[in-house]
Structure formats: C-alpha cells, structure tokens
Amino acid sequence: MSYLTSAVLGAALLCFALLGLRARRADGPLDDYVTARNSQSASTLGLSFLASGMGAWILFAPPEIGAFVGPVALAGYAIGSALPFIVLGLYGPAIRRHLPEGRSIGEFAEACYGAGVRRWVSLISILYMACFLAAELTAIGAITALLSDVPPALVVIGVAVTTLLYTAIGGLRASLATDRWQAWLLIVLLLVVGGVALVRLPEMPVQAALPAIPVGSALGVALTLIIAVTAANLFHQGYWQRVWAARDERALNRGAWLGGATTVAVVALVGGLGMLAAMSGVSLGEPPIPFFALLAEAPGWLALPALVLAVTLVASSVDTLQNGIASLAVAGSGRRGLSIGAARLVTVVLMVPVVIVALQGLSVLRLFLIADLLCAAIVVPVLLGLWQRMTPLAAVAGGVAGMLGAILPGWVAYGSAAAGVLAASFPDSIPTLPPFLGALVASTLVSLTIAWLKPRAMPRTV
Incomplete structure (x- = not known):
C-alpha cells in the first residue's frame, strides 16, 4: 500500500x-x-x-x-x-x-x-x-x-x-x-x-x-x-x-x-x-x-x-x-x-x-500564538498609514503600547509584570482573549490619540 x-x-x-x-x-x-x-x-x-x-x-x-x-x-x-x-x-x-x-x-x-x-x-x-x-x-x-x-x-x-x-x-x-x-x-x-x-x-x-x-x-x-x-x-x-x-x-x-x-x-x-x-x-x-x-x-x-x-x-x-x-x-x-x-x-x-x-x-502552536499577538499589537497602526494625520511617532508608540497592552491583563490579574509576560506567551498553548484584546485596544487608542494631538506637519503623497 x-x-x-x-x-x-x-x-x-x-x-x-x-x-x-x-x-x-x-x-x-x-x-x-x-x-x-x-x-x-x-x-x-x-x-x-x-x-x-x-x-x-x-x-x-x-x-x-x-x-x-x-x-x-x-x-x-x-x-x-x-x-x-x-x-x-x-x-x-x-x-x-x-x-x-x-x-x-x-x-x-x-x-x-x-x-x-x-x-x-x-x-x-x-x-x-x-x-x-x-x-x-x-x-x-x-x-x-x-x-x-x-x-x-x-x-x-x-x-x-x-x-x-x-x-x-x-x-x-x-x-x-x-x-x-x-x-x-x-x-x-x-x-x-x-x-x-x-x-x-x-x-x-x-x-x-x-x-x-x-x-x-x-x-x-x-x-x-x-x-x-x-x-x-x-x-x-x-x-x-x-x-x-x-x-x-x-x-x-x-x-x-x-x-x-x-x-x-x-x-x-x-x-x-x-x-x-x-x-x-x-x-x-x-x-x-x-x-x-x-x-x-x-x-x-x-x-x-x-x-x-x-x-x-x-x-x-x-x-x-x-x-x-x-x-x-x-x-x-x-x-x-x-x-x-x-x-x-x-x-x-x-x-x-x-x-x-x-x-x-x-508543536509550533505556542510560537504561532506569540506571532499572532505581535501582529495584533501593530496591525492597527500599520493600517492607519493612509490617514494623513498619522506619523511615525504615532505608529511606533501605538505598536509599543500594543505590546504593553498584551501584558497588562496578566499583570493586573496576577500582580507582577513577569506574570503578565508569561500569560501573554500562552504557556498552555491555549488562545485567551485578554492579551489579544489588550494589544488591539491599547495600540488603537495610543495611535489615534498621538496622531490627533500631534499630526503630521506637512501633507504627504501616501
């Protein structure tokens, strides 16, 4: 056979x-x-x-x-x-x-x-x-x-x-x-x-x-x-x-x-x-x-x-x-x-x-989940690139905020930054909502806030 x-x-x-x-x-x-x-x-x-x-x-x-x-x-x-x-x-x-x-x-x-x-x-x-x-x-x-x-x-x-x-x-x-x-x-x-x-x-x-x-x-x-x-x-x-x-x-x-x-x-x-x-x-x-x-x-x-x-x-x-x-x-x-x-x-x-x-x-599931979370932390700042008010500062700050937002739910729940990092690395290889939601919300809010308060000084072609 x-x-x-x-x-x-x-x-x-x-x-x-x-x-x-x-x-x-x-x-x-x-x-x-x-x-x-x-x-x-x-x-x-x-x-x-x-x-x-x-x-x-x-x-x-x-x-x-x-x-x-x-x-x-x-x-x-x-x-x-x-x-x-x-x-x-x-x-x-x-x-x-x-x-x-x-x-x-x-x-x-x-x-x-x-x-x-x-x-x-x-x-x-x-x-x-x-x-x-x-x-x-x-x-x-x-x-x-x-x-x-x-x-x-x-x-x-x-x-x-x-x-x-x-x-x-x-x-x-x-x-x-x-x-x-x-x-x-x-x-x-x-x-x-x-x-x-x-x-x-x-x-x-x-x-x-x-x-x-x-x-x-x-x-x-x-x-x-x-x-x-x-x-x-x-x-x-x-x-x-x-x-x-x-x-x-x-x-x-x-x-x-x-x-x-x-x-x-x-x-x-x-x-x-x-x-x-x-x-x-x-x-x-x-x-x-x-x-x-x-x-x-x-x-x-x-x-x-x-x-x-x-x-x-x-x-x-x-x-x-x-x-x-x-x-x-x-x-x-x-x-x-x-x-x-x-x-x-x-x-x-x-x-x-x-x-x-x-x-x-x-098994690459845990690595997959971590890669997914990194993407979730920066996807909104990247897609906002065509908005004329967006700046590199707003994009980078949004991405950093997204990564911190992924850690924050575990930090609050377990009382330490190390525990937050561990929770955001999915130790049981099971996708959980708080890290993803924290990453998405934090990156979006920070990007929009900085872009609104400090917009690009001159218009750009893209």
Missing part, C-alpha cells in the same frame, strides 16, 4: 509542479516575478485566496473547535479566516492608488512611516510566515504517519522541494496558477472524504446535542479567534502580493469577497464534521482529532484521498508562503534592481531552516 500511496502523492506533486512551471514568464522582470502586476481576474484571485489561505490546519483546528466549543466559536473561526481577504478587498484599492508600484507590506509601511518601521513590519511578517510554513510541513508529516506507512520525512521533503521548484522558477504567477487547480481539487476531495465519512458515521444517539459551552465563554473564544487570525493574516505577504496582482480594483474587490465567502463555507463545513463526530459518540482520540476520528469509521480506501487532500492543502499554502517570504525579503532590501536569481536564492535559503524545524515534529 505504501508504494501506491507514494506513487499517488508523487503524481499529485508532479502535476502541481507542471502547472506552476507552465505559468512562468521566462523573460519577465523581477517586478512580474514578485507581483504579476495587474494581470489576475476576480475568479482567479478568489480561488487563490481560498487555496493559499487553506492549509492542513483546517483538518485539525476547526473540527476541534466545533467538537468542544460549539457553533458560536466555530463561526468566529470562520469569520476570522475570511476577514483578512475582505479587509484587503476594501482597503486594497486605496493602497493601489497611493502606492501603484508597491510590492509588499514592508514597502507600504516605509511609504507611510519610513525605513525603520518597514524593517519592524517586515520582520514580524517574515516571523509569522515562517511559523506558518513550519506548522504546515509539520502537519503533513503527522498526517502521513497517521494515514499511511510512507515515511513522513519523505512527504515533508517532497512537498517542500516540489513547491520550491515551481515558485523559485515561476514566481507569483506559478503560485497563482496552481492555486486555481488546488482550490477546486481541495473542494472536491473535501466533499468526497467528508461525504463518505458521514455515510459511515454511527447513528446519532437519542440524547445527542450540539457541543457547546456557556454563551459568554463561546463568544470570548470567537472574539479571540477573530482578532488573532485576522491580525496575523494581515501580515501575510502572500495576500498583499495579490493586491497588486489584481487586474484592477474591481477584480480585487470581487476576488476578495469570493475568497472570503468560500473560506467561510469550507471552515464551517470542516468544523461541522467535528461537531457531528462529537455528537455521534465516536472516540475522538488522544489528543482529540475529530476529523480523523471520522475516518476511523470509514472504509480503509478513504485514507488515500484524505492524504491527497492534506497534501493539496499544504502545497497550496506552502507555495504562497515561499513566494511571499522571498518577495518581502527582496522588496525589503531597498534595492529595486535585485536580480531574479537573487530572489530565487532567497527562496531556497529561507526554506532550509523551516524544513529542519518541520522534520523535528515539534
């Missing part, structure tokens, strides 16, 4: 590579390599937002949220997953008008606030995307071990090398081309795997009820997820690239709404499977993995399409992250003339430590 599984996964990765390589522009300039400027339709962008935003995480987190916290928190997760696309769809046209030759969130920050803020924002963005990459590759290793006899390291390296091949050579166009097919493939596979698993689900007990916790607690979890996921994904350079890749402002807006709507539907569907698994009384495992618990009741052959689904999910997010990190590093270098060869080298070099971390099989 391992030979068949290896052959099927290899064929899927080969198809992705061929699709990506066919889309490349052999004679295209660096700008086209990292932005595919003004070339993509609304439907392509919508499918790309869906595919690049989805990852192996949807097979773990939404089903667990649905199974243990219930529909309210699941709705928060779905909204948080889609909201970054909507924000960029609404805000992106203004960014395009004020920065028509832009390429990255770092360049946007520099145009608004200067080179110092650009470096800060770029560092946070790269940290977040590196965590995302490591998490995705770690997840595909775990899923491979769970569903097959194929060595997990083989699949981890296979996904990393294959996506690296077509993104390093083809740039953003390669990622966008594969996203279209990966989006449709993951929808079909998810419906097949989920449908067959549901058919084989045990009959619901008479006393079955929707999983739920008290409404107040569920709303707290939902709000935490909305803030954390939205703030972090607004530092995803792969999404910012698509702001300039859109054919025009209308295509960007429609593509963002399409990507957001389909993302909500997919997250709700997968999370709903988790709720049904919990309601049916099947063993969810230890640690609980409701989606894969459903597969335990399904025919053995379903493991193969489930594994192809997981590989598709990982590849669709990994290629976007690889190209996003490379483009941010290139755009952040301050040298507009950096060669495509150098951009490709950056892509390869940055993947080496990520793959090494992924092969360790470590």
